[in-house]
Amino acid sequence: MRIGILGAGNMADALGTQWLTAGHEIMVSGRDPVASAALAQKMTTAAGPYRAPSQPGQPQLASPEPEVAVVRAGTWAEAAEYGEVVMVAVTEAGLHDVLRAAGPAMRDKPVIDVTNAVGPGAYDVTRSLAELIAESTGGHVVKAFNLCHVNIWRMTPPVFDGRPLAVPLCGDDEHALATTRTLVTDLGCTPVYAGGLDRAKLLEATAAFMIGLWISGADAQAVLPPLARSGAHPTT
Template identity: 65%
Template sequence: MKIGILGAGGMADALGTQWIRAGHEVTVSGRDPERARARAESMNAQVGRPGARSGSWAEAAASGEVVMVGVREAGLDDVLAAAGPALRGKPIIDVTNGAAPDRYDVTRPLARRIADLTGGHVVKAFNLCHVDVWRMTPPVFGGRPLAVPLCGDDARALDLVRGLVRDLGCTPLDGGGLDRAVQLEATAAFMIGLWFGGADAQAILPPLASSGAHEPA
């Protein structure tokens, strides 16, 4: 599958390189064309074969069967405008988080903003972990593969992203519709705040067996 990536930072490197290893082709874009080109070359070097190239925002958007948005919140609107109409109706993976966890605004969810600005089928995913987690092959903790919640409304987009989650060796989880992405973003803001404070945020949740009685899924 061809994947366009808006952004040439750590998330582009970590996720994009893993997807190249899984056999996909990636187009990386960024504000600095030379940095984007260097990022693509670095990804190819890590994998040991060509699978990444660089391009403009619009070229990355047009090239991908699915497009990942991995840019900072401050530049989000400008980047999506530069990516252009190719994003309309396309599956879009939103991996973004707010600029600062203590200032996350639940009235302005990023996933909904991306959907409104692009007309694409947005799936919120991959925003709960530090970039180094996505460099693990695979991300396994205590013998248990990492689970990745997905929030989105479009069945085809969700199916494509589930496959990309599995390509990392992770387990996709149904997190509900795109309206629930705000909860996923708020969860990230809360957990990141705990991690920044030196707390083991994972320790705040009990295992499933101790979470009470539930109806079968």
Template identity: 50%
Template structure:
């Protein structure tokens, strides 16, 4: 698969490294061309502009701070249809220092991205774990591979992202349509506070049958 990566930070590094190892072709874009080139060299890939990544990619990972995503999409021509038909993978979480969501009530980052990127197919994924989890090879805990929920409305896009999840050694699970992405984002905001407080967040959900 040809994957464009918007961003040069931790998520771009962690997921890009895994996907390069799995044999995918990558192109890295960032505000700092030197950083983008350095990260691309690490992957054995190439770098370029936002528009270069759009032209190159089947799927684009939006590995950017939530507050930058919509501006970058504007620069990449999203409002004029430049991303029509592209798969946009959204791992963002728009939360402030109090760990409260900063999107309008009831609206997810994934939905804001969908409204901005005319014709694109957005899949919410990879937003529930710390970046270091995505560096694990594979992410397995107590013998169980990590399950990764996906929210989206286009089956072809979801199928592509399922492949990328499996390439990490994880298990994709159906999280519902994009309207449920707001629940994923709220879950992250809620659970991360428990982690910061030292709680075993995994222990709050018992098995479905007891």
């Protein structure tokens, strides 16, 4: 799968490198072409060589030569055009300018939004960044990957006490959701459908609330009981 990433920061690095290792093709983009090219080289080096599997109908080579997956760097518009799926991983402050520069190429594509409003009081409960992205691009947006620190996405895989990390997804388009589920699974995580895109504002609010707890030194995960103690649940 070709993944175009709007952003050349830590989230682009962490998630993009994991997906590169899983066999996807990556293009990153940023404000500074030199910095974007440097990140692409860093990701290429970090992923290292891999042995490509045989194609159906072709014999398996006894000792296939290692190949190197090369991360590309481009402009905002080039990354948006390149990706079969596009990930938005830029700061909230620059979001409008980036989406405008990316142009119309994201229309009708799966778009993964990992952004959070950051800083004291930055989150606005009356709006959703994910819905803003959908309105601006015409893409099929899925909110995901916004609840964890970037270091979690560098783990291979993110597993705690034997339980894979669950990643909630909010979106309306089934193809975009299925694409995002694949990318979640490629990280060794468990995708969890959390409702339509109208619920993305709740996911963003959860991030704002939990990040505040973590910054204060509280164990945010401890505020919720285990599933078995959380009351009656309808059977499916």
